[in-house]
Amino acid sequence: MDKEARTRRLAELVALAGSQRKAEALIKSIRGASPSKSAIDRAVKGSCTEYQAVCMIDDLTAALKLKVNSK
Structure with missing residues (x-):
C-alpha cells in the first residue's frame, strides 16, 4: 500500500470511528x-x-472490529 492509499484508509477508519x-x-x-x-x-x-x-490503521481496525463484535 502506498502513502496515499494508507492516508485514505486511515481517513476512512477515523470516519468510521466518528471523529479523531x-x-x-x-x-x-x-x-x-x-x-x-x-x-x-x-x-x-x-x-x-x-x-x-x-x-x-492496525489499531483502529482491531478496535472497530471489537466494537462491532461487542454489540
Missing part, C-alpha cells in the same frame, strides 16, 4: 495508550511516517 477524538479513545481502549488527537489529525492529512500510519 473517538478514534483516539478506541485506540486507547485496546492499547492502553494512543496517539493524540492532533497526531491523528496530522496523519489523516498525510503528515506522518509510514510506521505511524500503519500502526494507527
Whole structure:
C-alpha cells in the first residue's frame, strides 16, 4: 500500500470511528495508550511516517472490529 492509499484508509477508519477524538479513545481502549488527537489529525492529512500510519490503521481496525463484535 502506498502513502496515499494508507492516508485514505486511515481517513476512512477515523470516519468510521466518528471523529479523531473517538478514534483516539478506541485506540486507547485496546492499547492502553494512543496517539493524540492532533497526531491523528496530522496523519489523516498525510503528515506522518509510514510506521505511524500503519500502526494507527492496525489499531483502529482491531478496535472497530471489537466494537462491532461487542454489540
